[in-house]
Amino acid sequence: MSATNGQMSAANGQPTLSIRGLHVAVGDVEILRGLDLDVPCGEVHALMGPNGSGKSTLANALMGHPDYEVTAGSVHFKGQAVLDLETDERARLGLFLAFQYPAEIPGVRVASFLRMALNARRSEEISVMAFRRLLLDKMKMLKMAPRFAERYLNEGFSGGEKKRNEILQLAVLQPDLAILDETDSGLDIDALRIVADGVNTLRASNLGVLVITHYQRLLNYIVPDRVHVLIDGRVVESGGKELVHRLEAEGYERYEDAVSRQEA
Numbered sequence: 001m002s003a004t005n006g007q008m009s010a011a012n013g014q015p016t017l018s019i020r021g022l023h024v025a026v027g028d029v030e031i032l033r034g035l036d037l038d039v040p041c042g043e044v045h046a047l048m049g050p051n052g053s054g055k056s057t058l059a060n061a062l063m064g065h066p067d068y069e070v071t072a073g074s075v076h077f078k079g080q081a082v083l084d085l086e087t088d089e090r091a092r093l094g095l096f097l098a099f100q101y102p103a104e105i106p107g108v109r110v111a112s113f114l115r116m117a118l119n120a121r122r123s124e125e126i127s128v129m130a131f132r133r134l135l136l137d138k139m140k141m142l143k144m145a146p147r148f149a150e151r152y153l154n155e156g157f158s159g160g161e162k163k164r165n166e167i168l169q170l171a172v173l174q175p176d177l178a179i180l181d182e183t184d185s186g187l188d189i190d191a192l193r194i195v196a197d198g199v200n201t202l203r204a205s206n207l208g209v210l211v212i213t214h215y216q217r218l219l220n221y222i223v224p225d226r227v228h229v230l231i232d233g234r235v236v237e238s239g240g241k242e243l244v245h246r247l248e249a250e251g252y253e254r255y256e257d258a259v260s261r262q263e264a
């Protein structure tokens with residue numbers, strides 16, 4: 001059903017994710033201050049901005065993290081208002097946030113975890129055999145060794161293996177839109193390639209992605225359809241992939257000067 005909805009919204013040119021005037025506070029501090037953003041079905045968008053601009057706050061608010069209070073604005077996903085939904089209901093609607101999953105569950109293997117996660121999204125449980133086939137198929141597509149699925153979840157995972165696990169979750173769960181908050185930590189060149197290759201493989205099957213990063217290098221590998229610049233809790237500019245290179249050359253100062261002039 002979710003695939004049908006996704007196609008419908010693509011045909012109508014409707015954005016899959018539509019955020020309007022979003023204000024989010026942590027405690028007494030307002031961090032997002034009127035953020036607008038659209039991510040249409042099947043496109044890869046990058047959200048870039050300096051440290052502290054509110055990128056992870058947006059990811060946390062979209063996931064429904066209880067510490068991030070939405071004080072104004074709206075978020076629609078495939079036409080449905082999501083701010084009143086629980087985190088798992090958002091996932092069932094086809095929104096994927098890699099970090100909504102626990103860091104480590106002792107004694108649970110990657111394969112079992114993925115089957116549980118998939119069943120949580122379906123109305124009917126997938127059979128063990130059918131899941132096995134699906135998993136092997138996805139691992140082959142992503143060029144992963146089948147042995148990886150037998151590892152205990154996150155136990156002793158390297159940065160690259162954590163990313164591999166994240167990408168495999170994406171491939172198995174087949175959401176309509178994935179929000180990937182890629183902080184610098186743990187993104188060595190190996191991990192960077194795993195994320196990029198995974199996203200590039202999956203985008204061919206109409207996966208929408210919002211890549212959140214202040215890391216231009218990642219966007220040399222994942223070439224975004226559109227780029228948005230977040231400064232001080234607002235999207236101040238949107239453009240094509242060439243914006244990545246301009247930011248690389250010029251940095252964010254230009255925007256920050258404009259923001260402080262505006263507030264002076």
Ligand SMILES: Nc1ncnc2c1ncn2[C@@H]1O[C@H](COP(=O)(O)OP(=O)(O)O)[C@@H](O)[C@H]1O
Pocket residue numbers: 026031049050051052053054055056057058067
């Ligand atoms: N849980 C939190 N508690 C207190 N302050 C927070 C919390 N989360 C974010 N902030 C503050 O919000 C601002 C934006 O943070 P964040 O969204 O992590 O930025 P970015 O991901 O763009 O680097 C920062 O000033 C940060 O200290």
Ligand SMILES: [Mg+2]
Pocket residue numbers: 055056057183
């Ligand atoms: Mg962050």
